[in-house]
Amino acid sequence: MSTKKVSAILLASTLVLVTACSSNGGTQSTAPAETPAAETPAPEKKGPTSITMLTGVWGQPPVDIEKSAIFNKLEELTNTDLNITVVPVSNYDQNLNLVMAANELPELVHAFNSKAPTLVKAINQGAFYDLSEFDLSQYPNLQQIPELIWNNSKINGKVYGVPSPVGLNAQDFMIRKDWMEKLNLKEPTTLDELKELLIAFREGDPDGNGQKDTFGLVGRGYGLLGAFGVQEPQIEGDMMLLEWMTPGYRDYLVYLNELYAKDVMPKEYFLMKGSDTKDMLTNGIAGAQSAGLHNAGELTVEVQKKDPNASFMPLNPIQGPNGYTGKTQLGYYGMWLIPTSVDKAKVPDILAYLDQTATDEVNNLMNFGIQGVHYDSLEGQKATASDAQIKLKDEEAGQGTIVFVNKYRPYNDVTKNGFAAELEEQLIESIDNHIELSTANPFEILISDTFSSRYNDVFKDLDATIIKVTTGAISLEEWDTFVEQMKANPTVQQMMKEFKAQYDLANPQ
Incomplete structure (x- = not known):
């Protein structure tokens, strides 16, 4: 809550009190004047959460993430300051293995193959958090992912990542x-x-x-x-x-x-x-x-x-x-992991980012861009856009850059196609x-x-x-x-x- 808003609320209360006192038949009050209550300072607004990230892109990578209106909007919606390394999916696993071997993991890592041997070995060696240690119930969008999908994504019976759901099929x-x-x-x-x-x-x-x-x-x-x-x-x-x-x-x-x-x-x-x-x-x-x-x-x-x-x-x-x-089918494709090198106190903030991305607004932003700029209209998961708009979107967001959790849609493989x-x-x-x-x-x-x-x-x-x-x-x-x-x-x-x-x-x- 901002200071300006707190002051407005206090002023409104004072006006009500004054009006009540002034309507007492013109009789003067002999009560001693009250000492004005001290104004409660507003809590400081939390600044953006900085997150370093390693992820993949299916096709053309973004041209310049820092200058991208789409990524700037993503940071605005999630209150984050993102530092993203994007690697083509074709050699993503190789790059992830090198980063793990060098012990240079960023704060958030996407894994396309969540059961890859080198990744599982790193998990067994304690490289990533067991997320069940954190209160996942406070993330409403992640809670929409069915228990079946969470269970299917477990490794050694534990939750080492947030699965990106693809719907039931x-x-x-x-x-x-x-x-x-x-x-x-x-x-x-x-x-x-x-x-x-x-x-x-x-x-x-x-x-x-x-x-x-x-x-x-x-x-x-x-x-x-x-x-x-x-x-x-x-x-x-x-x-x-x-x-x-x-x-x-x-x-x-x-x-x-x-x-x-x-x-x-x-x-x-x-x-x-x-x-x-x-x-x-x-x-x-x-x-x-x-x-x-x-x-x-x-x-x-x-x-x-x-x-x-x-x-x-x-x-x-x-x-x-x-x-x-x-x-x-498993119901998910890929998952997000948080390395144990990250301060444990920061993990809830990173989970909050993932939760905020599992929405229609962020999913549509990354898939289609900004309405009026990258597309004209959106019906379901079908956007109407010119070739120039699509080209601009691909330049700014890339072709399938994975920086979000899919919003859970029960029959997504069916409903997204407009049959x-x-x-x-x-x-x-x-x-x-x-x-x-x-x-x-x-x-x-x-x-x-x-x-x-x-x-x-x-x-x-x-x-x-x-x-x-x-x-x-x-x-x-x-x-x-x-x-x-x-x-x-x-x-x-x-x-x-x-x-x-x-x-x-x-x-x-």
């Missing part, structure tokens, strides 16, 4: 709805019905050109894993089996092999890149894939540019022998169904130093062996032998022990 199958309807099929509710639908997409001429030139499935169909129980932790003594060692993974390979034998998948599916599968889907060559559910909306937008009647729909979770298809209302509603309903029925991959939140450091050399033949089983190049018995050999490997056993220890930390009895 799941991965599962999406199919060409118009193909399904043309072939008089219904949405599959069993794995057998799913297989029949995918085969029909290959053999039933869904595009109506009289040729067998469409495929039922592109990609590896990872949405099937949950239905076979692969995502349920499987423990043997003091070891946690890797997902591909489980009986359920063997069943998944059998299912995929049956599809491959029916020519449902491209012969060299394992060589295809993400851009290749997208091209096949949007050009009417393939009818299904397993991916993030919001992709059904994005694919629909693209395919309708060529065929207005075409559309993709997400499938609801399909019950299998040991669970449901699909996989729920048609019916499609958006369908996608949100499907995500809700998956969150209720599908499971997450536990290995996405667990850490094994041995796994991270030795994966490439120990498992150099793993992917090739999986492909050979899928394509029928080797038998299931040969797969079983491979798995048993890997389970007997001392290095692999060490990995499984470390994963089991991590699982126990995350799931205390």
Whole structure:
């Protein structure tokens, strides 16, 4: 509160008192004059919090942060004085490792890969604060992040960073709805019905050109894993089996092999890149894939540019022998950490900065700029701007400079795209169904130093062996032998022990 405001309040009180005294029928008061109360000095306004920061940028970096109207506005909104080092995402982890090795960490650090081995090692050595030691309940915007996301971001069962949420989502199958309807099929509710639908997409001429030139499935169909129980932790003594060692993974390979034998998948599916599968889907060559559910909306937008009647729909979770298809996602990407070299008394101020950035105002500022300067209007998360305005925004803010916490929006991957209302509603309903029925991959939140450091050399033949089983190049018995050999490997056993220890930390009895 400023001194000027305090004085105004005191003056108003005095006027009320004088008026009351003066209205006493003109009778003079004989009471002794009161000694005026001493004016309470106003507390000094807290100056900006200075914060040094290391973060990344996805594309073009800001030209000059100090002269940027966008960054100046960010400092104004958060009452901070920011000293930001921006590094391209392409070599960010390398730069972060160098800074940690040199013991030159700034006061606030962004980590894109929060489970990176070198980062986890630094955490284990005490380089970063466990933020659960601080009262996080006083930060209302951070409190909007669901407990599930906080739990998924924990390391060794502790909160070492503020996760940047990306909303709830799941991965599962999406199919060409118009193909399904043309072939008089219904949405599959069993794995057998799913297989029949995918085969029909290959053999039933869904595009109506009289040729067998469409495929039922592109990609590896990872949405099937949950239905076979692969995502349920499987423990043997003091070891946690890797997902591909489980009986359920063997069943998944059998299912995929049956599809491959029916020519449902491209012969060299394992060589295809993400851009290749997208091209096949949007050009009417393939009818299904397993991916993030919001992709059904994005694919629909693209395919309708060529065929207005075409559309993709997400499938609801399909019950299998040991669970449901699909996989729920972590709900965050990257997190902010505060080094223990920072004065502990300053940590709440840095957390306050992060809290203040997790708002529509700051998110929109960094994503779109200042209205009237960098864009004309904003509807949801879609800005109307000229090429010149976009260029100016990219120069001043950079293209995807990470200096804030994403505001939590429950279905952000869906709602940010401006899909048609019916499609958006369908996608949100499907995500809700998956969150209720599908499971997450536990290995996405667990850490094994041995796994991270030795994966490439120990498992150099793993992917090739999986492909050979899928394509029928080797038998299931040969797969079983491979798995048993890997389970007997001392290095692999060490990995499984470390994963089991991590699982126990995350799931205390």
